[in-house]
Amino acid sequence: MTQGKLCNKRPVNTEEELHSLLADKGGKSYYEEMQDLDVDASEIASILEKTLKSRMRTWLEICTHCGLCADSCFFFLANNRDPEQVPSFKIQSTLGKLYRRKGGVDNEFMRMAMDTAWSKCTCCNRCGLYCPFGIDMGVMFSYLRGICFSQGFVPWELKIGSGMHRIYRAQMDITTEDWVDTCRWMVEEHEDEWPGLTIPIDKPDVDIMYTVNAREPKHYPEDLAEAAILFHIAGENWTVPSIGWEETSLAMFAGDWEGARLQVESVYEAMRRLNPGRMVVTECGHAYRATVIEGPYWAGLASGKTPVETFHYVEWVVEALRNGKLKIDPSRKIKEPVTYQDSCNYVRNGGLGDIAREIMGYIAEDFREMSPCREHNFCCGGGGGLNGIGRYRRERNIGLKVKRDQILATGAKLVITPCHNCWDAVRDLEEVYRIGIRWSFLKPILLSMVEIPHHLLPKE
Amino acid sequence: MFGKVLFATTATPACDNAAHVAFNIAEKYHSELLIFHVLGLPSRGFSPFVRDARTGEEEYYDQDYIQWVEEELKNTYAEQLARYPNARIMTMAGTPHTEILRLARKEDVDFIVMGAHSRQERTGALGYRQAGSNMQRVARSARCPVLIVNRPCTTCLWYFSNIIFGTDFSRASYSAFLFASKLAREIGSRLYIFHALDLSAMHAGKIFSQEEIEDQIKAAKEKIHRIYLSQMQDYDNVEMEIWEGVPYMEILKYCREKNGDLIVMAHHTREIDPEEALLGSTVEQVVLRASCPVASVNRPDKIQEQRKTR
Amino acid sequence: MYDILIGPMAWVSFGVLMMGLVIRILRYIRGLDWKLDRVAYTKNISFGVKGALRSVVLWLFPFGTRSWRDHPVFTVLVFLFHIGLLTVPVFLTAHNILLKEKWGFSLWTLSENAADGIVLLVITTGLLLVLRRVALPEVRKITDANDLTVMLLAITPFVTGYLAHHQASTYGFWLYAHIISGEILLMAIPFTKLSHFALFFMSRVQLGMDFGIKRGGMKGKGMAW
Ligand code: SF4
Ligand code: SF4
Ligand code: SF4
Numbered sequence: 002m003t004q005g006k007l008c009n010k011r012p013v014n015t016e017e018e019l020h021s022l023l024a025d026k027g028g029k030s031y032y033e034e035m036q037d038l039d040v041d042a043s044e045i046a047s048i049l050e051k052t053l054k055s056r057m058r059t060w061l062e063i064c065t066h067c068g069l070c071a072d073s074c075f076f077f078l079a080n081n082r083d084p085e086q087v088p089s090f091k092i093q094s095t096l097g098k099l100y101r102r103k104g105g106v107d108n109e110f111m112r113m114a115m116d117t118a119w120s121k122c123t124c125c126n127r128c129g130l131y132c133p134f135g136i137d138m139g140v141m142f143s144y145l146r147g148i149c150f151s152q153g154f155v156p157w158e159l160k161i162g163s164g165m166h167r168i169y170r171a172q173m174d175i176t177t178e179d180w181v182d183t184c185r186w187m188v189e190e191h192e193d194e195w196p197g198l199t200i201p202i203d204k205p206d207v208d209i210m211y212t213v214n215a216r217e218p219k220h221y222p223e224d225l226a227e228a229a230i231l232f233h234i235a236g237e238n239w240t241v242p243s244i245g246w247e248e249t250s251l252a253m254f255a256g257d258w259e260g261a262r263l264q265v266e267s268v269y270e271a272m273r274r275l276n277p278g279r280m281v282v283t284e285c286g287h288a289y290r291a292t293v294i295e296g297p298y299w300a301g302l303a304s305g306k307t308p309v310e311t312f313h314y315v316e317w318v319v320e321a322l323r324n325g326k327l328k329i330d331p332s333r334k335i336k337e338p339v340t341y342q343d344s345c346n347y348v349r350n351g352g353l354g355d356i357a358r359e360i361m362g363y364i365a366e367d368f369r370e371m372s373p374c375r376e377h378n379f380c381c382g383g384g385g386g387l388n389g390i391g392r393y394r395r396e397r398n399i400g401l402k403v404k405r406d407q408i409l410a411t412g413a414k415l416v417i418t419p420c421h422n423c424w425d426a427v428r429d430l431e432e433v434y435r436i437g438i439r440w441s442f443l444k445p446i447l448l449s450m451v452e453i454p455h456h457l458l459p460k461e
Numbered sequence: 462m463f464g465k466v467l468f469a470t471t472a473t474p475a476c477d478n479a480a481h482v483a484f485n486i487a488e489k490y491h492s493e494l495l496i497f498h499v500l501g502l503p504s505r506g507f508s509p510f511v512r513d514a515r516t517g518e519e520e521y522y523d524q525d526y527i528q529w530v531e532e533e534l535k536n537t538y539a540e541q542l543a544r545y546p547n548a549r550i551m552t553m554a555g556t557p558h559t560e561i562l563r564l565a566r567k568e569d570v571d572f573i574v575m576g577a578h579s580r581q582e583r584t585g586a587l588g589y590r591q592a593g594s595n596m597q598r599v600a601r602s603a604r605c606p607v608l609i610v611n612r613p614c615t616t617c618l619w620y621f622s623n624i625i626f627g628t629d630f631s632r633a634s635y636s637a638f639l640f641a642s643k644l645a646r647e648i649g650s651r652l653y654i655f656h657a658l659d660l661s662a663m664h665a666g667k668i669f670s671q672e673e674i675e676d677q678i679k680a681a682k683e684k685i686h687r688i689y690l691s692q693m694q695d696y697d698n699v700e701m702e703i704w705e706g707v708p709y710m711e712i713l714k715y716c717r718e719k720n721g722d723l724i725v726m727a728h729h730t731r732e733i734d735p736e737e738a739l740l741g742s743t744v745e746q747v748v749l750r751a752s753c754p755v756a757s758v759n760r761p762d763k764i765q766e767q768r769k770t771r
Numbered sequence: 772m773y774d775i776l777i778g779p780m781a782w783v784s785f786g787v788l789m790m791g792l793v794i795r796i797l798r799y800i801r802g803l804d805w806k807l808d809r810v811a812y813t814k815n816i817s818f819g820v821k822g823a824l825r826s827v828v829l830w831l832f833p834f835g836t837r838s839w840r841d842h843p844v845f846t847v848l849v850f851l852f853h854i855g856l857l858t859v860p861v862f863l864t865a866h867n868i869l870l871k872e873k874w875g876f877s878l879w880t881l882s883e884n885a886a887d888g889i890v891l892l893v894i895t896t897g898l899l900l901v902l903r904r905v906a907l908p909e910v911r912k913i914t915d916a917n918d919l920t921v922m923l924l925a926i927t928p929f930v931t932g933y934l935a936h937h938q939a940s941t942y943g944f945w946l947y948a949h950i951i952s953g954e955i956l957l958m959a960i961p962f963t964k965l966s967h968f969a970l971f972f973m974s975r976v977q978l979g980m981d982f983g984i985k986r987g988g989m990k991g992k993g994m995a996w
Pocket of ligand 3: 344345381384
């Protein structure tokens, strides 16, 4: 079996492997090695046999090729209705063939399958809402990613990302010390202005255990400070775990189910250790999807639920607004037209669409819906890991057109994006298409308009 | 006060003047000098791209790239490094102000020197107190004094002989005062304590009678005596003045008149509205227009004698 | 010959149809796996039932879902086609006479004209659906011989039946063709895409449970299909 030094079917488990992958500029030799990677047909056949069960089998068999799913996919629309972008075509020509041929495919086929699974689908699950049979191509592409991963056909960045999770239990190389220290730093930086501000670490039995996206401690530590200040203002009894604080899952994007399991178990372990009333996760879509919606199944929890109840950040916000823990100064509500990017991961796939509307009612005077919106909203264009894959930058940028036009049609110049991936995609779409918009998470917006209880102000 | 100096550079000519001052200070005080360059914004979420801070190009953040940038830094400051080799070159990918602050904290530096840094390209991302330039953000949050050098500094190469301290009587201003007075004592320079009665923003729409203004000036004078002059003890190389107008204009005018070669002030405003902050705070206005360096001091941590141990 | 066709062969084809469907349904259910599908079917059954009902019922009505509303022409064609496909064979007078003769009972029956009209409707909508496959590039791309065969299987009994009824001169030939094609159709259902006759419900129930239990059903008002 030909296996590359960098590109192979072994997941990354050591720092050494990780560093040699990282040292390969842009994955150049990685992708070269991929050309010669062997495909183990019998192994694929056995995976299919064991895991491709009635649900997906039926989907693949009964698709009547009616094409209703075509215009549900933003890639189809963004690519001038290219028939090759019809979800049914994309899945039938990859997973469908793989299934019919019982894994008997060659290297070229696998590379094609990889390109399709990662650059032509963000696993946004929108098509599943438009197919009369409920055939959900997002689910199947995610599954196909798993097969590609098992054979080593995975985009370079995601191989790295999954390795990060396996080694650091975070999508980036952040150690426990780095994380704890960042929390302390943020307190130091803001405690003058917010006397009494704390980020309690590993405090047991609190009401809220808060978990984040590794990008926050790494590149946007203010986000962490903002969360702390808002909890402080709301008077919450909360904590962050020193281990098991990372919600995201590049392993999920990579199709590395074992890595994904390891990651979520670190969070569940923290829940069991600290016994909080509930968990609140930061403003991230796929992180919520991974840890709250899919995670329990990876970890084999028969209830299908996380060990303690979990709230997405928007749920916490709406609760705090409802019961007055956070009070908005009406004069500081957003006056300009503003729109909201529904994240597929917690709106379509998480049922939180109403909550987003309620929040906007509290904070904005001129809220404009995108069309379509809520469960039917289009993916921002960067989901499923696509934002981070260099190889598919072109495809990603084309895909952004749909979101661009949706935003333009609202007339709003400000987009609320309570999802890291969406936030990135909107940023990139502004960079690529220059439509003159601004975007923001909820936290800074809330901080700019929340009334601060008198006793929390610093005494000059 | 200058035991460990962090020089944050964009590695472009915009920071040449700051480099000059940083190396001079390090040489004079035998400081440990950290030359720090933030490679660029981490682009595209989790991916290993950075947008090079100097060229604006997208680069792969890998060992080659880091080495190349560090080599370039060495070349840029070759002359100074030859004279003062006790310097470490460091790089990091990230948002400049975040990484500068992170390093300053980690290394427990006593003093930060930086250029005004070209105003960061305005992106549309909103964030809490995220408005303004990197300089502004560093100045606002650093625990140690931050010296911002925008213009060639001709008079101040080895010492600052006329130090202008601008105050608004805030708590942060007191830290700035501690720094200014300590420096003045150490160097033996003349300290000018200055306050500008802000007639523009605070009392918009209201017209003051001459009498009211005089009352306020009197009150400010008393404050200066009470809060600052009383602390100067035997040191009498001090002057004070109170003018009225737009604070940044007045302090600039005053500085010119007194041949100031260092302005010390606090930068602590609770700027919540990003739009407003984008117009620039007093500190930023002063930095951009002053012919001398500006030190922004908000916290007493690094000024008091004993080094805080963490 | 005729007797064999409407006797044992009818039994066989109905048997194959019924058994086939039952087996497919059972196999479908048996192949569900809460861990692989990542849906805790049994643990949260009440949410599952709610989700499943929404998912099936809304889709059974034309314009009941956004997808139906977004594609009005297709929706009308598909519903007319399927309604015809299901009503005529069951409520046709001739079939009910047979039923009475063989098994001793009959159902409510359609008038001749109505039946004729519906048969023509099935044939036309079927042809229009084929035309659509050819005309729309995105549908042409995914269409294969199988899809056309299935359509052929489905409308042949209608064409032949219609001809048998209206072409007195070649009645015998068309009648045989009609019975044979009809029985082939019945037997083909479990083994081809026509199995969506039953699997439509299974698949919709499954996805409904998926959304009802896992993907938001416990937090929102239920998927707005
Ligand atoms: S809508 Fe469903 S049945 Fe129709 S082509 Fe798409 S996946 Fe197949
Ligand atoms: S899941 Fe989303 S991106 Fe993928 S095929 Fe379906 S609609 Fe397109
Ligand atoms: S990035 Fe946002 S919009 Fe895109 S798939 Fe993820 S959640 Fe959906």
